[in-house]
Amino acid sequence: MEQMNISNARMVAVLLSLLVVFVVQAKAQETKVKWFGHAAFSITTPNGKVLLIDPWLNNPSNPDTKSGQDPLSAVSKVDYILITHGHRDHVGDAVAIAKKTGSGSD
Numbered sequence: 001m002e003q004m005n006i007s008n009a010r011m012v013a014v015l016l017s018l019l020v021v022f023v024v025q026a027k028a029q030e031t032k033v034k035w036f037g038h039a040a041f042s043i044t045t046p047n048g049k050v051l052l053i054d055p056w057l058n059n060p061s062n063p064d065t066k067s068g069q070d071p072l073s074a075v076s077k078v079d080y081i082l083i084t085h086g087h088r089d090h091v092g093d094a095v096a097i098a099k100k101t102g103s104g105s106d
Contacts, residue, residue: 036071037061039090042078051080052103056092072096078103 032044038061039054057064057071064071072093078101081094097103 035063037063037065039084040092049079050077051082052078052094052097053082054084054090054092055081055094055097056089057097058093059089072100075101077101 030046032042034042034044036042036055036057036059038056038059040056040059040062041053043051043053045051052075057075059065062071064074075097078097081098081103083094084090
């Protein structure tokens with residue numbers, strides 16, 4: 001009898017864990033985050049605003065760069081560019097992206 005209670009408790013724990021995972025995934029669909037290697041990220045909000053953080057997209061750890069793609073060619077919309085500090089590995093491609101997308105012109 002005790003063995004069955006432990007099994008039931010484990011089953012409930014597994015089901016609750018799965019429920020939490022599904023709820024978190026449903027919430028995550030509202031905001032999208034993409035890593036471009038090093039410290040570069042994009043965040044797309046539920047309203048479609050795109051923020052680039054430390055946009056050194058041509059860095060060697062970017063998965064797109066490793067696969068031979070030009071990461072700047074895939075950037076079509078950026079609303080805000082955020083730079084954490086002035087080192088070249090964080091400023092990166094900010095100027096090229098701003099010129100290409102017109103971000104920061106508001």
